[in-house]
Every structure is written in C-alpha cells, then in structure tokens.
Amino acid sequence: MRFDLVTIFPRLCDGPLGEGILRRAIERGIVDVHVHDLRDHTTDRHRSVDDVPYGGGPGMVLKPDPIFRALDAIGAERGTALTVILTSPQGRRFTQAEAERLSRLEHIVLLCGRYEGFDERVRERVTEELSIGDYVLTGGELPALVVLDAVARFVPGVVGDEQSVAQDSFSRGLLDHPHYTRPATIRSASRSGERELGVPDVLMSGNHAEIRRWRKREALSRTLERRPDLLDDASLDDEEAQILRELKGARHGRD
Ligand code: 9D3
Numbered sequence: 016m017r018f019d020l021v022t023i024f025p026r027l028c029d030g031p032l033g034e035g036i037l038r039r040a041i042e043r044g045i046v047d048v049h050v051h052d053l054r055d056h057t058t059d060r061h062r063s064v065d066d067v068p069y070g071g072g073p074g075m076v077l078k079p080d081p082i083f084r085a086l087d088a089i090g091a092e093r094g095t096a097l098t099v100i101l102t103s104p105q106g107r108r109f110t111q112a113e114a115e116r117l118s119r120l121e122h123i124v125l126l127c128g129r130y131e132g133f134d135e136r137v138r139e140r141v142t143e144e145l146s147i148g149d150y151v152l153t154g155g156e157l158p159a160l161v162v163l164d165a166v167a168r169f170v171p172g173v174v175g176d177e178q179s180v181a182q183d184s185f186s187r188g189l190l191d192h193p194h195y196t197r198p199a200t201i202r203s204a205s206r207s208g209e210r211e212l213g214v215p216d217v218l219m220s221g222n223h224a225e226i227r228r229w230r231k232r233e234a235l236s237r238t239l240e241r242r243p244d245l246l247d248d249a250s251l252d253d254e255e256a257q258i259l260r261e262l263k264g265a266r267h268g269r270d
Pocket residue numbers: 102103104127128129130131132145146147148149150151152153154155156158
C-alpha cells in the first residue's frame with residue numbers, strides 16, 4: 016500500500032516512520048511512504064504556503080495553488096483517481112472501522128493542515144475529511160501519522176501476528192485484559208510501606224481453559240467499568256455474554 020503525505024513540516028514524519036513496525040514495513044516494501052514538502056510545489060520567490068484570509072480576521076490560511084500542484088504531481092505518477100484525505104478538526108471522527116476500510120485501498124494521499132486551515136477550494140479535490148478526536152492540535156501532521164499507523168497495521172505482513180490484529184481491542188469491540196511477565200513477584204515501596212506484588216494464580220496454573228475464561232472476564236469487567244459505551248456494539252460469544260450478565264449482576268448493589 017502506498018501513502019503520500021503533503022506537509023510543510025516533512026521532518027515531523029521522520030521519527031514515527033523511522034522506528035519499529037512502520038520502519039520494518041517500509042524497509043520490506045510492504046508499505047511505501049512518500050513525504051512531500053508543500054514548499055517544493057510553490058512558484059514564488061519566497062516559497063509561500065500561506066496567506067491572509069479574505070474578509071480579514073486572525074491567522075493565516077494555506078494557499079490552494081501549492082496543494083493543487085502537489086496533488087497534480089502525485090496524480091501524474093499514478094494512473095487512477097486519488098483518494099485524498101484532508102486532516103482537519105471539522106472532519107468525521109477517525110475510528111478503527113475507518114482504518115480497516117482505508118486499508119483496502121491501494122493508495123491514499125494525506126493532506127496535513129496548518130494555521131487556520133485550508134482554502135475551501137481545496138475540498139474540490141478531497142474525498143474525505145477526518146479528525147482524530149475532540150482536542151486541538153497545532154496541525155494535521157500528527158493526525159495524518161495516526162491515520163497512517165492505524166491503517167498500515169491492517170496491511171497484511173505489517174504486523175507479524177495476523178491474529179493479534181484481528182483480535183485487537185476495538186476490532187473486537189472490547190478493552191484488553193491485563194498482562195503479566197516475569198518476575199513472579201516484585202517489591203514495591205509506597206507510602207503505605209513495602210509490598211510484594213504477585214501475579215494472579217490462574218496465569219501460573221497451566222490450565223488454559225481457565226486462563227482464557229479469566230482473560231475474558233477481566234476484559235469484560237474493564238470494559239464495563241471504563242468504556243461501557245463499547246459494549247453496545249461489541250460482538251460477544253455465548254460465554255462472554257454469560258460472564259457479562261454475571262458482572263452486571265454483581266455490580267447492581269454498588270451503583
Ligand atoms: C479557531 C478554530 N480552530 C478550529 C478548531 C482552528 C484550528 C485549530 C487547530 C485549526 C487547525 C488546527 C490544527 N489541527 C488540525 O489540523 C487537526 C486536528 C486537531 O486539531 N484535532 C484532532 N484532529 C485533527 S486532524 C487535523
């Protein structure tokens with residue numbers, strides 16, 4: 016799968032693309048990422064990418080022509096119509112389901128906003144507009160990288176364990192269960208004194224049916240406590256539905 020990012024801060028992308036799973040996927044050619052400096056598509060002596068808003072008011076607006084030129088350059092290299100995603104606070108919320116849908120495309124272009132945003136005419140060339148959540152950032156680069164990261168995980172071969180992608184929290188609609196690794200006990204000094212922190216016995220028991228059931232229960236009880244909204248459209252098997260009824264029953268007195 017190919018990603019083209021258009022930004023005025025190309026170096027912002029170097030860190031996230033240069034480490035870990037994304038780096039390996041790029042090295043292996045499973046994903047192909049092209050980062051374009053919007054300034055390379057300007058034609059004036061000062062390479063200006065922004066200008067004052069018509070009608071007045073604070074802040075600057077990204078000029079449309081460098082963006083049109085960048086898109087034309089990306090489009091000329093490809094034959095097919097481009098999927099152009101604009102990152103903006105006005106966009107639809109980006110979700111795991113959106114990530115999976117986008118991962119079925121061969122190529123996406125991500126336009127990163129800065130300043131007050133884009134000249135409205137850019138939307139002529141935009142297929143979708145996405146926001147990553149209700150908080151205010153300084154620009155669209157981090158959101159574009161968030162989208163790229165979440166989409167790339169669905170591309171076959173990017174994440175080593177295909178099963179872990181499918182079983183992920185949110186894909187399944189539940190939060191994850193707790194995880195433990197060695198050592199079996201660890202000392203923790205806190206205000207209340209020195210304590211030994213152990214590992215739930217069931218995980219050391221070797222009883223895999225019990226372990227599976229414990230993990231289901233923990234995932235469900237966390238989801239019920241922290242993100243009950245997720246349970247509305249989680250897909251639960253019969254055992255999970257039964258455990259959830261028990262948990263809800265046990266909670267009754269406490270609410
Ligand atoms: C004064 C109005 N602001 C809109 C809410 C202006 C504004 C603030 C921040 C315009 C652009 C930005 C930069 N943010 C993004 O480009 C952005 C973003 C975000 O801030 N939060 C969540 N998702 C996204 S996607 C792009």
